Amino acid sequence: MSIHAQERLNVDAGELAKFGSLAHQWWDPESDMFGPLHRMNPLRLAHIERLSGGLAGKRAIDVGCGGGILAESMALAGAQVTGIDLAEKSLKVAMLHRLESGVEVDYRLVSAEDAASEEPGAYDVVTCMEMLEHVPDAASTVRACAVLAKPGGLVVFSTLNRNAKSFLFAIVGAEYVLRLLPRGTHEYARFVTPSELAAHCRASGLAMADITGLSYNPLTKTFALGKDAGVNYFLAARKD
Numbered sequence: 571m572s573i574h575a576q577e578r579l580n581v582d583a584g585e586l587a588k589f590g591s592l593a594h595q596w597w598d599p600e601s602d603m604f605g606p607l608h609r610m611n612p613l614r615l616a617h618i619e620r621l622s623g624g625l626a627g628k629r630a631i632d633v634g635c636g637g638g639i640l641a642e643s644m645a646l647a648g649a650q651v652t653g654i655d656l657a658e659k660s661l662k663v664a665m666l667h668r669l670e671s672g673v674e675v676d677y678r679l680v681s682a683e684d685a686a687s688e689e690p691g692a693y694d695v696v697t698c699m700e701m702l703e704h705v706p707d708a709a710s711t712v713r714a715c716a717v718l719a720k721p722g723g724l725v726v727f728s729t730l731n732r733n734a735k736s737f738l739f740a741i742v743g744a745e746y747v748l749r750l751l752p753r754g755t756h757e758y759a760r761f762v763t764p765s766e767l768a769a770h771c772r773a774s775g776l777a778m779a780d781i782t783g784l785s786y787n788p789l790t791k792t793f794a795l796g797k798d799a800g801v802n803y804f805l806a807a808r809k810d
């Protein structure tokens with residue numbers, strides 16, 4: 571991908587290559603890179619169901635869907651789901667998995683920004699999980715998610731907070747001590763604080779609805795939702 575295409579697309583080619591090179595592992599619940607996403611998925615699905623008042627019959631788009639872990643689960647919950655990502659290899663894995671599982675998801679290789687100009691106001695629910703911390707311009711992604719939502723629609727982000735604790739837990743702890751994730755998975759400078767994300771939302775016509783923390787217990791190796799948004803968190807907003 572040329573530098574110009576990258577700028578236009580708000581994408582970091584190195585980040586896409588990182589996910590693409592491990593794409594074969596997307597559906598391996600024991601893999602270093604994607605295992606944590608499998609373990610947190612039931613929690614985030616329940617959280618989205620709660621905030622949206624149920625996914626059945628809703629139109630949902632998962633921005634940065636990767637291999638389709640959340641996208642498939644939202645479809646199983648009864649939503650009509652579109653999944654978009656710019657890592658071609660990951661989308662191919664998502665499509666292969668769809669063949670095996672028989673779960674209907676419409677996968678597209680398109681940026682959030684381009685999808686937004688193609689289908690403004692089309693979705694009841696827009697999800698963008700663990701992706702903002704991998705893009706050069708998070709505000710642009712937030713804007714695109716806002717445009718994709720119907721008036722009154724729900725937009726849910728999850729990302730990593732930026733502070734001493736998240737540096738210690740998400741990078742030192744997760745990548746070096748516990749080896750929960752491969753080294754180099756995350757770049758601290760790209761982490762987004764809840765107040766930055768809330769400001770991006772407000773600037774995009776989204777009204778804050780909820781902030782919920784997601785914490786990891788290394789002893790039980792389980793995730794839990796709660797008040798502590800110090801490391802990983804969900805921020806939900808509604809389109810005005």
Ligand code: SAH
Pocket residue numbers: 579580581582585586589590607633634635636637639640654655656657660681682698699700701704705
């Ligand atoms: N949302 C999924 C995957 C998270 S991993 C989940 O939580 O299960 C981050 C994903 O973001 C990867 O699939 C990667 O390819 C994608 N990504 C990174 N930068 C992107 C960009 N600029 N546009 C679209 N997708 C991007």
